[in-house]
Amino acid sequence: xCNEKKSEPNLIVFDAECVFCSSFAKFxxxxxxxxxxRFATAQSDLGQSLYLKHGLDNRRFTTNLxxxxxxxxxxxxxxxxxxxxxxxxxKAFGVLGLIPKxxxxxxxxxxxxxRFRWMGKKDACxxxxxxxxxxxxx
Numbered sequence: 748x749c750n751e752k753k754s755e756p757n758l759i760v761f762d763a764e765c766v767f768c769s770s771f772a773k774f775x776x777x778x779x780x781x782x783x784x785r786f787a788t789a790q791s792d793l794g795q796s797l798y799l800k801h802g803l804d805n806r807r808f809t810t811n812l813x814x815x816x817x818x819x820x821x822x823x824x825x826x827x828x829x830x831x832x833x834x835x836x837x838k839a840f841g842v843l844g845l846i847p848k849x850x851x852x853x854x855x856x857x858x859x860x861x862r863f864r865w866m867g868k869k870d871a872c873x874x875x876x877x878x879x880x881x882x883x884x885x
Contacts, residue, residue, distance in 0.1 A: 758785050
């Protein structure tokens, strides 16, 4: 008898209204040659439920959610976890996950607070590419 564990897909939940966040999702889509990640928007039913389940604000989306092998990563550790799975030179950004949280989280929060000012906000969700649609959940 096979006791093969059915794993959940690795998942990135991102704010589809945020140009910065959507650009990160597009970057991952382009560089994720092993197709390790699926995607959901924070505005989707799944995204909303995941933010609430983990005690996070489901209206402001101050962090992307990254699930790898069922483990949740947020803020800088989420970014570092995703980047560490890519080839060089992107893999080098994985070192950011080693920055202690008392330093990395305020830095991440600063970027999160200013992301709309720096990069803008989409008035409406744009239609995702076919490749992105194929990897979207919900």
